[in-house]
Amino acid sequence: MRGTQRSALAAGVLGLAASGLAHAIEWNLQPAASAMAADIHWLHEAIMVLVTVIFIGVFSFMFYACYAHRKSKGHPAAQFHENTTVEIIWTVIPAIILVGIAWPVTKVVIAQKDTSSPELTVKVTGYQWKWGYEYLKGEGEGITFISTLATPREQIEGKAPKGEHYLLEVDNELVVPVGKKVRMITTAADVVHSWWVPAFGAKQDAIPGFVRDLWFKADKTGTFRSQCVELCGKEHGFMPIVVRVVTPEDYSKWVGEQKKAASAAAERK
Amino acid sequence: MSAVVDTHGHDHSHEHGHGHHGGYGGIMRWITTTNHKDIGTLYLWFSFIMFMTGGAMAMAIRLELFQPGIQFFNPDLFNQFTTMHGLIMVFGAIMPVFVGFANWQIPMMIGAPDMAFARLNNWSFWLLPFAATLLVLSFFMPGGAPGVGWTLYAPLTVQMGIGMDLTIFAVHLLGMSSILGSINIITTILNMRAPGMTLMRMPLFVWTWLITAYLLVAVMPVLAGAVTMTLTDRHFGTSFFNASGGGDPVLYQHIFWFFGHPEVYIIALPGFGVISQVIPAFSRKPLFGYASMVYATSAIAILSFIVWAHHMYTVGMPVTGQLFFMYATILIAVPTGVKVFNWVATMWRGSLTFETPMLFACGFLFMFTLGGMTGLVLALVPVDIQLQDTYYVVAHFHYVMVAGALFAAFAGIYFWIPKWTGKMYDETLGKIHFWLTLIFFNMIFFVQHFLGLAGMPRRIPDYPLIFETWNKISSIGAFGMGLTQLLFLYVVLKCIRSGPPAPAKPWEGADSLEWTHLPTPVPYHTWETPPVLK
Numbered sequence: 001m002r003g004t005q006r007s008a009l010a011a012g013v014l015g016l017a018a019s020g021l022a023h024a025i026e027w028n029l030q031p032a033a034s035a036m037a038a039d040i041h042w043l044h045e046a047i048m049v050l051v052t053v054i055f056i057g058v059f060s061f062m063f064y065a066c067y068a069h070r071k072s073k074g075h076p077a078a079q080f081h082e083n084t085t086v087e088i089i090w091t092v093i094p095a096i097i098l099v100g101i102a103w104p105v106t107k108v109v110i111a112q113k114d115t116s117s118p119e120l121t122v123k124v125t126g127y128q129w130k131w132g133y134e135y136l137k138g139e140g141e142g143i144t145f146i147s148t149l150a151t152p153r154e155q156i157e158g159k160a161p162k163g164e165h166y167l168l169e170v171d172n173e174l175v176v177p178v179g180k181k182v183r184m185i186t187t188a189a190d191v192v193h194s195w196w197v198p199a200f201g202a203k204q205d206a207i208p209g210f211v212r213d214l215w216f217k218a219d220k221t222g223t224f225r226s227q228c229v230e231l232c233g234k235e236h237g238f239m240p241i242v243v244r245v246v247t248p249e250d251y252s253k254w255v256g257e258q259k260k261a262a263s264a265a266a267e268r269k
Numbered sequence: 270m271s272a273v274v275d276t277h278g279h280d281h282s283h284e285h286g287h288g289h290h291g292g293y294g295g296i297m298r299w300i301t302t303t304n305h306k307d308i309g310t311l312y313l314w315f316s317f318i319m320f321m322t323g324g325a326m327a328m329a330i331r332l333e334l335f336q337p338g339i340q341f342f343n344p345d346l347f348n349q350f351t352t353m354h355g356l357i358m359v360f361g362a363i364m365p366v367f368v369g370f371a372n373w374q375i376p377m378m379i380g381a382p383d384m385a386f387a388r389l390n391n392w393s394f395w396l397l398p399f400a401a402t403l404l405v406l407s408f409f410m411p412g413g414a415p416g417v418g419w420t421l422y423a424p425l426t427v428q429m430g431i432g433m434d435l436t437i438f439a440v441h442l443l444g445m446s447s448i449l450g451s452i453n454i455i456t457t458i459l460n461m462r463a464p465g466m467t468l469m470r471m472p473l474f475v476w477t478w479l480i481t482a483y484l485l486v487a488v489m490p491v492l493a494g495a496v497t498m499t500l501t502d503r504h505f506g507t508s509f510f511n512a513s514g515g516g517d518p519v520l521y522q523h524i525f526w527f528f529g530h531p532e533v534y535i536i537a538l539p540g541f542g543v544i545s546q547v548i549p550a551f552s553r554k555p556l557f558g559y560a561s562m563v564y565a566t567s568a569i570a571i572l573s574f575i576v577w578a579h580h581m582y583t584v585g586m587p588v589t590g591q592l593f594f595m596y597a598t599i600l601i602a603v604p605t606g607v608k609v610f611n612w613v614a615t616m617w618r619g620s621l622t623f624e625t626p627m628l629f630a631c632g633f634l635f636m637f638t639l640g641g642m643t644g645l646v647l648a649l650v651p652v653d654i655q656l657q658d659t660y661y662v663v664a665h666f667h668y669v670m671v672a673g674a675l676f677a678a679f680a681g682i683y684f685w686i687p688k689w690t691g692k693m694y695d696e697t698l699g700k701i702h703f704w705l706t707l708i709f710f711n712m713i714f715f716v717q718h719f720l721g722l723a724g725m726p727r728r729i730p731d732y733p734l735i736f737e738t739w740n741k742i743s744s745i746g747a748f749g750m751g752l753t754q755l756l757f758l759y760v761v762l763k764c765i766r767s768g769p770p771a772p773a774k775p776w777e778g779a780d781s782l783e784w785t786h787l788p789t790p791v792p793y794h795t796w797e798t799p800p801v802l803k
Contacts, residue, residue, distance in 0.1 A: 077552065164734075210585075
């Protein structure tokens, strides 16, 4: 166990060094790139510690009984079968623990739902099987593009060696500025899809005919990768999400390039 | 398991004729039977065949996921396998196996001569093979079986071919079978108990089935409604789940999960019942907290109706909705905890032996609780939003469905097979079956927690390179688990054909009526005169 963890960790570190980007490790949540994701990681770790302690506590009783109260060791069977006090205790104590869990979680839930006053609003539309992005409000307003899988078919069919970002690369990445609250409005054109960036702790289903929203505020630059997470048909596994978080200056530069390209394209028509 | 020994063959001369298998022999005996033991046997064999069919699909899924890239099945066929694996395992394997137990055990345990509606019982069973045939046939329709996941989410279902319609009709038949079976079980338990068998003296297995049967009657019609609306959306121009016609795709999810969450307990509760018979028997000690077990089971069943939207945290509910469903969900941990504590307390200071049924019961207890713990993790909205639709969820529910329900079913089969057949299974092989199943099960599913945490979505036929190691381990585990179940088949067949005669009461601590008051093997007809309990 420890060996695999260490090698997984080593692989993670190597990957990090190789790409210079936030890189997923194989056995735990991807490194957080937003305060929300960090909160989720904290909650996950806290609840894991709690349930592990309870689990070990309960099953140490079971395994002790399995060891010490065996017939082969000549243990006689006691005949007790009721104890109201004990029953009340082990009903009430878990209930109290659960209230203790619910309190900090509630605060995160409320924060996660607060999509008010964003600095940039982008609409994302799920299509079978690609994502469409429209910058609705804020710097870059009016930019639209479609983002599709960039991994060549030969790699998928095993006719070419698989690249580093196999299935996690797109032709047009979503570009957002670091440290700015971004509101994503999700919808879909055909069936239900789901837009997710694990590093931001942000996931929202895209429902055809309805709009929903989510927000994130990336606290570091880099490229963050993910995939559609709601079964949407044949090519569900082949519509990745790639977000490139850049500095505000680089973002302005990118917006300028996009606008120039768009007007050039308009002139050509 | 068909070897109910015909003791009536000898005393037939002085009995009044109803010793016969309804007057038919051969295949007609099974088609026309109204005997609860025959029907129980049919359910058990049917569910085993479905278990192997659904298992074969699981092998296909794990074969494709053994390494990145598309090797064996195109993504469309892969989706069809995931869909049919889920439907077949839930409706074809796990639900019927417990109905098989109910048929065999409930009349024997409460002192009733048979189920209340014997002919209806026959029909409840014989609907199943037709439903299963429809499910399997859908693969051979133009466009193949539906590739939408067992949850059959709209509006993806509208895009599917005729296989989808076959699946919808199959779900209708399965639902009918479940409802009729449940009505039968409720009526039997409420009306046919032997004198003195008060409700609070019933074995816990009977209690869990009584509560399960009510759940089934309540929610199977809801599922039927959901798939019928899908059918009319597909063919008759309605727009229940289509926004452009004024409908809402999320409405489907609400209706489906209003069925779907109680369904989880429909699968789990009878398993709890089996475990509540097995643990006291091998601890040689009465079940601890019988009354609180009954109350906890009822509490779980009632709560299961108000937690459905925890399957839907990411659809975009209002914050109050998310909080309500989160609080209700974590509340279920209380009665579930009570049950686990009671089982452990039953073992505490007992006189324990570890024959195969007890091994499976301990495996159940340990791993079902592990699945419950990850359930608590998933109940928390922000954590669930991170993990929703990843392999973490796949790992979680397989701990509940396989290590929970399936292990309970194995425990029950090893526990009661001597009673049913009059022969003993091979204890060594049974133990090997347990340990291999345990090891391979964890090999498949424990590592899937890591995959989910690292971000691998479920229901994808191909994956990024970082997920390769755990997927390989998981696939190897799956092949091992599949092969191990052939060993189980061998153990059962060997027991039926050449097992040594079972003693009248092979389990020292077993105390329900079928062990204490009926001979082993049980005669074809039992309790023609009800026992009187003091």
